[in-house]
Amino acid sequence: MLPRGPDTPPNSPPPGPSEDGVALSEAEIAVHWREEERYPPPPAFVAQANLTDPTVTERFSEPHFPECFGAFGELLTWDRRWRQVLDASNPPFYRWFVGGLLNASANCLDRHLAKFGSKPAFLFVPEPESEPTTALTYEELHARVNETASVLRTDVGLRAGDRVTIHLPMTPELPVTMLACARLGVVHSVVFGGFSGEAAGRRAADSGSRVLVTMDGYYRNGRLLDHRSLADATVESARREGQTIDTVLVWQRHPDRYLSASPPVPGRDRLFADLLRGRRGTRVPPVPMPAEAPLFLMYTSGTTGRPKGCQHATGGYLAYVAATARWILDLRPSDVYWCLADIGWITGHSYLVYGPLALAATSVLYEGVPTFPDAGRPWRIAERLGVNIFHTSPTAIRQLRRLGPEAPAQHRLRFKAMTTVGEPIEPEAWRWYYTSVGRGAAVVTDTWWQTETGGFLCSTKPALDPMKPGSTGPALPGIYPVIMDENGREIPAGANRAGNLCIRNPWPGLMSTIWGDPERFKRIYFEKYNRRPESKDWRDWPYFAGDGAVQSADGYYRILGRVDDVINVAGHRLGAKEIESACLTVPEIAEAAVVPVADELRGRVPELYVTLRPGIVARPEIERKVVRAVETEIGKIARPRAVRFVSDMPKTRSGKIMRRVLAAISNTLEVGDVSTLANPEVVEQIRAQVRGASPGPARPPPDDLREFGTTE
Ligand code: PRX
Numbered sequence: 001m002l003p004r005g006p007d008t009p010p011n012s013p014p015p016g017p018s019e020d021g022v023a024l025s026e027a028e029i030a031v032h033w034r035e036e037e038r039y040p041p042p043p044a045f046v047a048q049a050n051l052t053d054p055t056v057t058e059r060f061s062e063p064h065f066p067e068c069f070g071a072f073g074e075l076l077t078w079d080r081r082w083r084q085v086l087d088a089s090n091p092p093f094y095r096w097f098v099g100g101l102l103n104a105s106a107n108c109l110d111r112h113l114a115k116f117g118s119k120p121a122f123l124f125v126p127e128p129e130s131e132p133t134t135a136l137t138y139e140e141l142h143a144r145v146n147e148t149a150s151v152l153r154t155d156v157g158l159r160a161g162d163r164v165t166i167h168l169p170m171t172p173e174l175p176v177t178m179l180a181c182a183r184l185g186v187v188h189s190v191v192f193g194g195f196s197g198e199a200a201g202r203r204a205a206d207s208g209s210r211v212l213v214t215m216d217g218y219y220r221n222g223r224l225l226d227h228r229s230l231a232d233a234t235v236e237s238a239r240r241e242g243q244t245i246d247t248v249l250v251w252q253r254h255p256d257r258y259l260s261a262s263p264p265v266p267g268r269d270r271l272f273a274d275l276l277r278g279r280r281g282t283r284v285p286p287v288p289m290p291a292e293a294p295l296f297l298m299y300t301s302g303t304t305g306r307p308k309g310c311q312h313a314t315g316g317y318l319a320y321v322a323a324t325a326r327w328i329l330d331l332r333p334s335d336v337y338w339c340l341a342d343i344g345w346i347t348g349h350s351y352l353v354y355g356p357l358a359l360a361a362t363s364v365l366y367e368g369v370p371t372f373p374d375a376g377r378p379w380r381i382a383e384r385l386g387v388n389i390f391h392t393s394p395t396a397i398r399q400l401r402r403l404g405p406e407a408p409a410q411h412r413l414r415f416k417a418m419t420t421v422g423e424p425i426e427p428e429a430w431r432w433y434y435t436s437v438g439r440g441a442a443v444v445t446d447t448w449w450q451t452e453t454g455g456f457l458c459s460t461k462p463a464l465d466p467m468k469p470g471s472t473g474p475a476l477p478g479i480y481p482v483i484m485d486e487n488g489r490e491i492p493a494g495a496n497r498a499g500n501l502c503i504r505n506p507w508p509g510l511m512s513t514i515w516g517d518p519e520r521f522k523r524i525y526f527e528k529y530n531r532r533p534e535s536k537d538w539r540d541w542p543y544f545a546g547d548g549a550v551q552s553a554d555g556y557y558r559i560l561g562r563v564d565d566v567i568n569v570a571g572h573r574l575g576a577k578e579i580e581s582a583c584l585t586v587p588e589i590a591e592a593a594v595v596p597v598a599d600e601l602r603g604r605v606p607e608l609y610v611t612l613r614p615g616i617v618a619r620p621e622i623e624r625k626v627v628r629a630v631e632t633e634i635g636k637i638a639r640p641r642a643v644r645f646v647s648d649m650p651k652t653r654s655g656k657i658m659r660r661v662l663a664a665i666s667n668t669l670e671v672g673d674v675s676t677l678a679n680p681e682v683v684e685q686i687r688a689q690v691r692g693a694s695p696g697p698a699r700p701p702p703d704d705l706r707e708f709g710t711t712e
Contacts, residue, residue, distance in 0.1 A: 026561025027548025038466040049463035051327040060477035072319040078286035096316030103286035105183035108357035127219035127368025148180035149284040154617030162187030165204035169193040169218035173251040185287040189297040192344030195635040197230035201237025217259035237330035288524030291315025300451040309515030320509030338364035339391035346451040375404030379411040394425040395570040415442040422571025430469035448472035454509025471556040501549040502542040570602040582633035595663035608640040618645035
């Protein structure tokens with residue numbers, strides 16, 4: 001079940017039973033809330049905002065759908081204009097801007113050259129403070145993208161439609177490589193730089209990439225990391241899945257040095273520095289691509305072990321991120337914008353690369369962690385570079401607040417707009433962000449969306465709607481959400497009752513499909529609330545987002561967290577099955593179950609329960625092996641807070657592990673009725689063991705949360 005809203009009478013029935021065997025979801029361990037105060041948009045912001053027309057919601061209302069989205073398409077430059085805004089004849093597979101031809105790199109670069117050629121596209125800030133910031137103008141970026149595209153086409157033989165896996169840190173080479181691919185119509189699949197080689201290899205195999213792009217090393221948290229060494233594991237893990245990577249292209253963090261301890265592999269690895277020699281000034285014409293051609297794949301965790309390659313289309317995606325960056329981030333060419341998200345996640349793709357570049361903005365690109373070498377770093381950078389739009393996650397906000405609550409006050413900050421994204425933000429953290437970072441003069445947008453959705457779906461319209469701490473806001477113009485209960489009934493709008501957040505209509509940023517698996521796409525996102533599988537009407541195909549939410553009377557949505565087997569760690573999605581599969585690579589482990597635990601800084605952290613094979617006795621070395629396996633298979637981001645050895649797992653009669661019960665124990669919540677389990681007696685044993693072993697979760701849930709774990 002989901003938590004109840006503040007207005008739900010205590011004895012009213014829960015909104016619906018949760019699915020059998022599904023973990024006690026994130027939504028169920030959501031923090032308690034009350035109705036928060038509202039803050040009007042600062043007048044100085046309103047006076048200059050991009051979106052001030054209050055009729056926008058009406059203009060994008062259902063009677064005007066889908067033609068209203070034509071305005072988004074108008075923001076782009078087309079080689080051939082579209083014939084039809086939306087082809088919805090085969091739901092849930094939608095085609096936007098049908099008949100249109102365009103190139104994403106030309107839209108992000110070429111069309112800006114005449115007016116903004118000498119303006120920085122990126123201000124690259126290396127993590128070491130001793131290294132200077134470098135500006136990369138639109139002209140320079142255009143030149144580098146062309147030269148790189150020439151290498152990809154001529155030396156590597158890549159053509160439109162081919163896939164390339166990019167495993168790079170946060171340096172200019174990452175957007176350069178992405179745009180070089182886009183220029184050729186090559187589909188890029190960027191894997192977060194912090195992911196392990198194994199994780200990158202599995203994704204490369206799924207996408208069918210024969211080319212991997214990597215870098216020798218980079219700086220993170222004061223250390224120089226050897227990144228190139230991961231490539232061998234990537235190639236090997238792709239090979240195990242039947243995919244040959246024949247070419248590894250290596251950028252160098254410092255052009256005159258090779259930082260990695262592992263030397264290039266002859267015949268396979270090639271240094272960009274060598275390939276680019278003699279290519280100065282080379283131009284590669286942008287390839288006009290059909291609007292629905294895939295621009296990129298972005299893998300995200302799902303409920304099964306296999307990550308899903310979310311396939312985003314060139315026209316719809318680019319139009320959607322350009323329009324939403326303009327309206328919600330209030331971005332324009334004269335701004336200096338800083339998005340702290342890594343480009344390896346969707347936020348970086350949409351709101352650090354494609355959205356800002358489509359609008360000819362200037363963006364800060366920062367290599368390292370925000371708190372290095374201290375929590376004043378972001379404010380020093382923002383002051384020095386004159387950043388006026390700032391975009392980050394609740395995890396970063398919580399960390400910066402904890403380590404340096406007074407640090408923003410020591411700098412001349414002049415933010416007009418600030419964004420938070422990725423997880424629910426506690427009202428306390430929100431207020432610090434608004435008051436101490438924004439000085440009450442900046443508007444704060446809390447944007448809710450997902451890898452699958454391409455761009456923002458819910459947020460306040462910054463000049464039009466008041467802000468409410470902890471709530472994302474109403475839906476964006478043209479987005480029609482609905483909250484459903486488990487039985488497929490709509491929860492009335494504004495009822496303050498928890499349920500599953502869905503979007504009734506398609507929109508241009510929605511992914512086209514899961515790479516290579518359209519059936520899975522249909523099943524995961526659309527089957528749950530589809531009553532007429534044969535229907536060709538989009539109204540029968542609501543998009544199931546997998547998040548619990550409540551809508552209050554003012555129309556604002558409050559996101560409660562995931563309702564499926566996905567754990568949102570510090571704003572990053574990790575699949576429970578993926579973590580469990582990693583544990584099972586340790587030979588001593590018989591079964592593994594991972595659960596989300598509330599954490600003061602990171603929102604949620606994974607905690608592991610494992611049983612051992614017969615005859616094996618628990619010992620610290622096995623725990624270390626489990627942690628190492630998770631780090632090797634996925635990356636440090638998935639590192640569990642604790643590994644708990646148990647004699648048996650709580651199971652249903654059909655043998656399914658009840659993560660819900662384990663999650664309740666880890667979060668010191670009531671486990672509720674366990675009499676239907678096959679082995680109810682283990683619950684008490686595990687609880688006693690966990691209680692004895694640790695002081696409980698980092699943030700003890702308040703009393704009113706204790707009911708949340710009580711029913712199935
Ligand atoms: O649970 C929601 C949470 O992040 C999930 C999407 O994760 P990902 O695909 O990695 O994209 C992250 C960046 C868009 C959602 O299902 N989430 C995202 N934004 C918010 C949020 N939870 C609460 N408030 C938000 N603003």
